[in-house]
Amino acid sequence: MDKYPVNTPPVQSLDDLREQESPVVIFGAGFAGQVLLxxxxxxxxxxxxxxxxxxxxxxxxxxxCEVIPASELVNRYSDACFIIAAADIGDVVLQLSELGYENWIAGGLLLKGIDISEHACKGPLEFLEYSVSTCILCHESYLTPDKIFLRSVDLVITERCSLKCQDCSNLMQYYETPINYDSASLIMTVDSFLNEVDEVNEFRVIGGEPFMNKRIDLVLTHLSAHEKIKKVVIYTNGTIVPKGDVLKALMNAKIVLIVTDYEALSRNIDQLKQILDENKITYYAAKAQNWTDCAAIGPQHRSVDEQKDVYKRCCAKNLFTILDGKFYRCPFSAHVDRLKAVPKDESDYVDIAGFASNQENAKTLKSIIRDFVFDKDQLGACDYCVGRFLEDPKITPGIQTSAPLSYQRRR
Ligand code: SF4
Ligand code: SF4
Known part of the structure; x- marks a missing residue:
C-alpha cells in the first residue's frame, strides 16, 4: 500500500468542523494538541x-478533556472527526485510514496565525511556540507534495563518548575504535543534503558525546548560518564544559543544548550550566529517562508482514540520521551499517556524499531523498532490531559497561 494514501484533508476549515455531526477528537496530546484544545x-x-x-x-x-490511548479509539468512538496535532501527520493519516476513519483536518492549518499566548497550556512559551511552528511546517509540507520538509535530522559528528552506557540507543557501546568525523566532510555532506531539501526544523548535533569532537565549533557555525535550518540542537551528557572557540560558537540564537543529567556520571553538569547561564546560551537539562531495551543486535527472523508491522509501529523510524556521508531513517540502521553488523543493504540509506561527487546522479538526488522519506515501508536493518515502541517497558538509564560489547559482524 502507498504509505500516504491521502494527502488532501477531507475537512478544511473551522466552519467544516462546526458542521460535523460526529464527535471531534484531537490526535496528539503534545503541546500542539493542547494549544489546539x-x-x-x-x-x-x-x-x-x-x-x-x-x-x-x-x-x-x-x-x-480526557486523554485516551489511541488503542481505545475504535471501542470508544465508532465515528469521529479528527484534528491531527501530531507532527508526523502522514503516519497518523495512515493509521486512521486503517482504523476506518476518513474525516480529518490538519491541525497545523488551524494553528497558523493564532496568537499562541492566548491559548497557551502549561509549559515554557518558547517550547509551545516551537512545537506549534513544527506542527504547522510538518503539516504544510505533507500537504505540499513538492516540498521536502524534515522535522529533524541527527548529524553524527563523533562515535566517541565520555560515558559508556551499555544500553545506548545510538549503539556507542559496540564501537571498539570510535572516531571523530572531519568537520570539512561533515559540512560538505550537510550542504549537499540541504541543496535538495526545503527546510529542516532541527539539525541535531550528536555523538557519542558531541563535545568529544574538538572542531564541533566549525560544524556549529556552519549549521547556524544556514538559512534552511531553523534550530541547531546539541545533545550532551554533562561531562564536558565547552570553552574557547567552541563556547563562542554556542553563542547563537539558533542553538539550543539538551543536557541529559546522568547524576554522578554527569560530573561537570553544574559547571556546564553555570557557563551556559553566564553566556545566555539556551539549554534544557533533564534526567535521563524513558530508556527502553532497544540496543540488541541480532536476527529477528520475521516474515515480511511482521517486518512491515514492526517498522510501522516503531517510534524511531523518523529519526533521520546522517552518518559518514549517508542519510538513514534511524540511528539503529545507521550504526549497524557502520559497524557492519548487518548484511549490506543499499536501500537502507541514501549515499549523499557519493551522489555529490557524481553529477549524473545528482540530478535525481532530490527525488531519491523524497522517496526515501515518504515511501519506505521497512528497512533491511529492521530484521536485526527489536524495534522501539512507545508502550515498551522502561529500563534503568545510564548503566555503564567497562569494555565495548561484542556483536557478530556480518560482512
Ligand atoms: S552518554 Fe550514554 S547514551 Fe549518550 S551517547 Fe554516550 S553512551 Fe550513548
Ligand atoms: S525497527 Fe527498523 S526503523 Fe525501528 S529502530 Fe529498528 S531498524 Fe530503525
Missing amino acids: NFCTSVGISIACICDNNGDKSKLDLPG
Missing part, C-alpha cells in the same frame, strides 16, 4: 477527547 474551546468547537499513541499521555491532567 484551548483554541477550539475558545471558538466554540467541542472536543470529545484527545488521543495519543503514547499510552502514558492518558495521565495528563487537561482541564475538561
Whole structure:
C-alpha cells in the first residue's frame, strides 16, 4: 500500500468542523494538541477527547478533556472527526485510514496565525511556540507534495563518548575504535543534503558525546548560518564544559543544548550550566529517562508482514540520521551499517556524499531523498532490531559497561 494514501484533508476549515455531526477528537496530546484544545474551546468547537499513541499521555491532567490511548479509539468512538496535532501527520493519516476513519483536518492549518499566548497550556512559551511552528511546517509540507520538509535530522559528528552506557540507543557501546568525523566532510555532506531539501526544523548535533569532537565549533557555525535550518540542537551528557572557540560558537540564537543529567556520571553538569547561564546560551537539562531495551543486535527472523508491522509501529523510524556521508531513517540502521553488523543493504540509506561527487546522479538526488522519506515501508536493518515502541517497558538509564560489547559482524 502507498504509505500516504491521502494527502488532501477531507475537512478544511473551522466552519467544516462546526458542521460535523460526529464527535471531534484531537490526535496528539503534545503541546500542539493542547494549544489546539484551548483554541477550539475558545471558538466554540467541542472536543470529545484527545488521543495519543503514547499510552502514558492518558495521565495528563487537561482541564475538561480526557486523554485516551489511541488503542481505545475504535471501542470508544465508532465515528469521529479528527484534528491531527501530531507532527508526523502522514503516519497518523495512515493509521486512521486503517482504523476506518476518513474525516480529518490538519491541525497545523488551524494553528497558523493564532496568537499562541492566548491559548497557551502549561509549559515554557518558547517550547509551545516551537512545537506549534513544527506542527504547522510538518503539516504544510505533507500537504505540499513538492516540498521536502524534515522535522529533524541527527548529524553524527563523533562515535566517541565520555560515558559508556551499555544500553545506548545510538549503539556507542559496540564501537571498539570510535572516531571523530572531519568537520570539512561533515559540512560538505550537510550542504549537499540541504541543496535538495526545503527546510529542516532541527539539525541535531550528536555523538557519542558531541563535545568529544574538538572542531564541533566549525560544524556549529556552519549549521547556524544556514538559512534552511531553523534550530541547531546539541545533545550532551554533562561531562564536558565547552570553552574557547567552541563556547563562542554556542553563542547563537539558533542553538539550543539538551543536557541529559546522568547524576554522578554527569560530573561537570553544574559547571556546564553555570557557563551556559553566564553566556545566555539556551539549554534544557533533564534526567535521563524513558530508556527502553532497544540496543540488541541480532536476527529477528520475521516474515515480511511482521517486518512491515514492526517498522510501522516503531517510534524511531523518523529519526533521520546522517552518518559518514549517508542519510538513514534511524540511528539503529545507521550504526549497524557502520559497524557492519548487518548484511549490506543499499536501500537502507541514501549515499549523499557519493551522489555529490557524481553529477549524473545528482540530478535525481532530490527525488531519491523524497522517496526515501515518504515511501519506505521497512528497512533491511529492521530484521536485526527489536524495534522501539512507545508502550515498551522502561529500563534503568545510564548503566555503564567497562569494555565495548561484542556483536557478530556480518560482512
Ligand atoms: S552518554 Fe550514554 S547514551 Fe549518550 S551517547 Fe554516550 S553512551 Fe550513548
Ligand atoms: S525497527 Fe527498523 S526503523 Fe525501528 S529502530 Fe529498528 S531498524 Fe530503525
